[in-house]
Amino acid sequence: MITARGLTRTFRRGKDVIEAVRAIDVDVRQGELVAFLGPNGAGKSTTLRMLTSLLLPTSGTAVVAGYDVVTDPARVRARIGYIGQGTGGGYSYRVLDELHNQGRFYHLPRPEYRARARDLMETLELTGLDKRKVSSLSGGQRRRLDVALGLMNRPPLLFLDEPTTGLDPQSRANLWQHITGMREQYGMTLVLTTHYLEEADSVAERVVIIDHGRIVADAPPDALKRDHADDVVTLQVASADAAAVRAALPDGLGQVAVHPGNAQPGAVHPGAEPYASVRATIATTHGSLVLPAAIEQLRNHGLVVTSAELAQASLDDVFLNLTGRSLREEAKA
């Protein structure tokens, strides 16, 4: 569906040259659901705009839905849907008119575009809003209308640029349900951008991590987490003897570290005397197996675990390990 090689885009801003996308190679097969994940300014939108033929590459090539984006942009556009960051709907138009206009734009026969508009309004829960002006819709309704507009031509390949940005968690979940449902119904290939880590993790089958215009990793989320991050098991052990705790935890469990001797004020029973505690951490690829095994080992050595916690590897850990920066922290900044 997509083959891009050495795709590059630079912008000039005064004397500065901004290398927004730097020689990326990417392939997307038919039916895949691929997310481009990266911080603001990483080059995600620029990549999408080149793949949709909306922006000329500075160099490199991309063949999308069978056609070259530079030499055959009209054929590319006829075969794709693109849902950009801003709302596609004209503010003063009515919802149903917008959908019909989109159908006319694609030269669909009148009965066909009317039927498609009805179907999409129903599937995307826009029924009853036919005559409402786009400007009066809520954020979630407007985004669902964007999706409906992008689907009017039933594209085999749909690009979505930050489809859920600015929506509340419930609207985000709801929109994903619609998008993935439509994908099943029409067998679409989906390529999207997001800076929501959890979204990329839960929705995408493949995540392309992009940073400073380069692809730094490209794999299914589970493989990324397995290869580039660890789960961390943290145990509090009621003991003053850090060496004994360390000796009870075999190296085979993972990367073990012990932090001796915090006095915990009455953590077990209210009013209990403070007791000495050792904190042990184990970095491992299999946290859910290592956690009970570690408790068992400690118990076998006569040591009591007073609390146990498992922090599962996240795509943020992956990003941190690959780039030295946290995507979550950057999003907050």
Ligand SMILES: Nc1ncnc2c1ncn2[C@@H]1O[C@H](COP(=O)(O)OP(=O)(O)OP(=O)(O)O)[C@@H](O)[C@H]1O
């Ligand atoms: N038309 C333009 N002129 C100048 N610089 C641009 C232009 N479009 C993008 N850039 C710059 O290119 C870089 C990549 O921008 P891009 O919008 O592709 O990033 P992004 O990953 O999509 O970020 P966001 O999540 O904020 O949309 C940024 O430094 C941006 O400022």
